[in-house]
Structures are given as structure tokens and as C-alpha cells.
Amino acid sequence: MNPNLLKQLAIVVKQGSLSRACEQLYITQPTLTRSIQQLEMKVGAPVLVRTRYGVQPTDIGVRLAQIGERILAETEQGEEIIRQFHSGYQNEFVIGIDPLWEFATVEQMTAFFMRETRYVFHFRTGSAAAQIELLQKGELDFLLAPAHLSVKQGALERQLLFKDRSGVFVGKKSPLRGAKKVISQAVLEQQNWLVAGANAGFLDRPSELIGLKAASMAFTGSIRSVLHLLNTTDMLVRLPARLALMTGDIQPDQMIQVEGPLGPRRDIALWSRVDNLERPDGMKVQVLLQDFMKNLEASIPRFELPL
Structure with missing residues (x-):
């Protein structure tokens, strides 16, 4: 089978339109239509169906388009390797x-x-x-x-x-910011918490400090939102302390001492x-x-x- 037919099918499926696929491929629509017809003759069944919203792949069309996507990716990678070699x-x-x-x-x-x-x-x-x-x-x-x-x-x-080691940080609007004393669990239980790194195995949930109280927000895979909230609210979060302070977006007086054992190593x-x-x-x-x-x-x- 000509791999170019699968690559063209993948682009049509991705674009959802023959005309837009032609623009990307720099070919005419009759040329692309002939390519799709050749593929359908090989399959013995339609690979695309027309709808009011454009074209959609059939079941076999989906499977072949996935192969076409992989061929496209491998082709692009090959071209990049050649560029790297010449560089x-x-x-x-x-x-x-x-x-x-x-x-x-x-x-x-x-x-x-x-x-x-x-x-x-x-x-x-x-x-x-x-x-x-x-x-x-x-x-x-x-x-x-x-x-x-x-x-x-x-x-x-x-x-x-x-x-590094885990530490507790408070938002810049928190009354606990700059506290010189150890904060008790009773006080921590009254605060608004967020979870950073949920399900990531890296950052910590507050549950070991505040029992079963649920955090109102959780983030996985992003740190910008966490830093924004620490700069604009009174929320609390546990973070790897050294890395958090290295960002420069969190000030040392936002890290508080809490009752209980040291935070776990990170x-x-x-x-x-x-x-x-x-x-x-x-x-x-x-x-x-x-x-x-x-x-x-x-x-x-x-x-x-x-x-």
C-alpha cells in the first residue's frame, strides 16, 4: 500500500474537510479525491462519509488514519534528524x-x-x-x-x-504570613487549602496536617496557577520548599512552621x-x-x- 495515501487520509481526518486538507497538502481537490478513491478501492469499503459538518472517518477509516498519523510523525522525525546531522x-x-x-x-x-x-x-x-x-x-x-x-x-x-524537603506555604493575604511561632493543627484546620501535584507523587496533600478536611482546589502538572493563588489569596499549600523559594515568586515569610514532624523529603x-x-x-x-x-x-x- 502506498503510505502517501494513509498520510493524506490522516490529514483529511484531522482537518475534517477535504478543502482544508488540500490547502495543507498543496494539492487540488480532484487529486485528493482520487487518492481517497484509490484507498477505498484497496479497502473495498468507504473510509470517509460526508456529513453536514464536513467529512468523518468510518471505523476502518479511523484505524487507517491512525497509521497515517504515525507515518507522518516518523517522516517529520526523519527530516529533523537529517537537519540535525547537517547542523x-x-x-x-x-x-x-x-x-x-x-x-x-x-x-x-x-x-x-x-x-x-x-x-x-x-x-x-x-x-x-x-x-x-x-x-x-x-x-x-x-x-x-x-x-x-x-x-x-x-x-x-x-x-x-x-x-529538598516539603514545607507549608501561605498566600500573601493570609494572616499567618510572617508568623514567628509554630502554627497549631487547630489553626491549620480552619484555613483554606489547595493541593498541588495531585496524583503526581511529588507534592503533598494537606491531609496529614489537617485530617479529613478537603482542599477546595487541586492542580496536577502545572505550577503557575499554584503560584498565582499564593500571590493573590490566603490559601495554604504544601510544596517542596527549596524549589518553591528558588522560583522567586514565593517569599521566605510565606513559609510557616507547623505543629508536628518535619515535612517529608522531596x-x-x-x-x-x-x-x-x-x-x-x-x-x-x-x-x-x-x-x-x-x-x-x-x-x-x-x-x-x-x-
């Missing part, structure tokens, strides 16, 4: 990073990796829970994420390289696939990431946290 790059590595880590270290990370001219780095930001699965599947080469993820390591290697580790480290370039990039994280650990203040 002098040796290889590409996909690195997953946690949203708070990205936000807190953006200046240091971009400056560090801009100096590296041998490799192309593709950074993917997302929750730790989602990204560890991508690493296990081989869709990531490395992951900068919490060291204490609940995950079967199996073929993964973990190196703890950045120390150290950051470099997670790697063991089989990836068998590649010479993989070993070199691992050393690059280790050096970056070690330098950051040594240069970033600890904000008087018990680390």
Missing part, C-alpha cells in the same frame, strides 16, 4: 522534567544546555507520575523527578542529586534507563546531567531548611 549534532536525547523543577531552574538549565553543541535536547514537562511511565516505555532517555516515587524501578537507575533524582547507559553517548549525557544537578545543589541556598 553537526551527534544525537538527540529526550529529557523529562517536573513543572516546578523547570520553573525554579529555568535560568540555570537554559544557560547550561545552550553551551552544549554536540547533542540536541528535547525537554518534556509533565507530572512525575506520567513521566516515569514514559521513561519505563523508552519514550524518555532521562527524567529529573522526585527521588521517592512509588515505582517499580526494574530497568531504571536512580541517583539522588538535589536535596529530593530530586536523575532517573535513567539502564539500557540507555550502554550507549557511549548516553553515558556522556548522564555525566552532563549529573554535573548540572551537582553544581546546582552546591550553589543554591538551602534557605535554612533542615536538609
Whole structure:
């Protein structure tokens, strides 16, 4: 089967219109119609049906369009690899990073990796829970994420390289801001809480501090909304304290001392696939990431946290 027919079908399905697909493909509508007819002759059944809202794929059309999408993606990746080769790059590595880590270290990370001219780095930001699965599947080469993820390591290697601990932060409008004393559980139970990193295995729920009281808002995979709320409301949240203070969007007087044990550790580790480290370039990039994280650990203040 001609793969171009599947690629064209995928674009038609994505656009939902033959005319819009023609614009993207730079071909005439009669040409595209003939391509669809050739595909339908091969299948022996329609792959598209017309509706008042445009064209929709049939069941077999959906399945073939999915294959066409993969062919398109592989084609684009191949073209990018050729561009990288002509630009002098040796290889590409996909690195997953946690949203708070990205936000807190953006200046240091971009400056560090801009100096590296041998490799192309593709950074993917997302929750730790989602990204560890991508690493296990081989869709990531490395992951900068919490060291204490609940995950079967199996073929993964973990190196703890950045120390951090959970802390409680209050919004700038909270009367607790700047408190010099330890805040009791009775007071904490009366506050408005939000949850950051829900289901991500990284950031903390307030339940261990305030019992069964529900948080009014929860966020997964994004830190901007959390920082906005801490700047504009009286809400409370638990965050990795060192990273949170590194952002500059949260002030030290917003972190309060609370009754009970210290917050749990929230150290950051470099997670790697063991089989990836068998590649010479993989070993070199691992050393690059280790050096970056070690330098950051040594240069970033600890904000008087018990680390």
C-alpha cells in the first residue's frame, strides 16, 4: 500500500474537510479525491462519509488514519534528524522534567544546555507520575523527578542529586504570613487549602496536617496557577520548599512552621534507563546531567531548611 495515501487520509481526518486538507497538502481537490478513491478501492469499503459538518472517518477509516498519523510523525522525525546531522549534532536525547523543577531552574538549565553543541535536547514537562511511565516505555532517555516515587524501578537507575524537603506555604493575604511561632493543627484546620501535584507523587496533600478536611482546589502538572493563588489569596499549600523559594515568586515569610514532624523529603533524582547507559553517548549525557544537578545543589541556598 502506498503510505502517501494513509498520510493524506490522516490529514483529511484531522482537518475534517477535504478543502482544508488540500490547502495543507498543496494539492487540488480532484487529486485528493482520487487518492481517497484509490484507498477505498484497496479497502473495498468507504473510509470517509460526508456529513453536514464536513467529512468523518468510518471505523476502518479511523484505524487507517491512525497509521497515517504515525507515518507522518516518523517522516517529520526523519527530516529533523537529517537537519540535525547537517547542523553537526551527534544525537538527540529526550529529557523529562517536573513543572516546578523547570520553573525554579529555568535560568540555570537554559544557560547550561545552550553551551552544549554536540547533542540536541528535547525537554518534556509533565507530572512525575506520567513521566516515569514514559521513561519505563523508552519514550524518555532521562527524567529529573522526585527521588521517592512509588515505582517499580526494574530497568531504571536512580541517583539522588538535589536535596529538598516539603514545607507549608501561605498566600500573601493570609494572616499567618510572617508568623514567628509554630502554627497549631487547630489553626491549620480552619484555613483554606489547595493541593498541588495531585496524583503526581511529588507534592503533598494537606491531609496529614489537617485530617479529613478537603482542599477546595487541586492542580496536577502545572505550577503557575499554584503560584498565582499564593500571590493573590490566603490559601495554604504544601510544596517542596527549596524549589518553591528558588522560583522567586514565593517569599521566605510565606513559609510557616507547623505543629508536628518535619515535612517529608522531596529530593530530586536523575532517573535513567539502564539500557540507555550502554550507549557511549548516553553515558556522556548522564555525566552532563549529573554535573548540572551537582553544581546546582552546591550553589543554591538551602534557605535554612533542615536538609
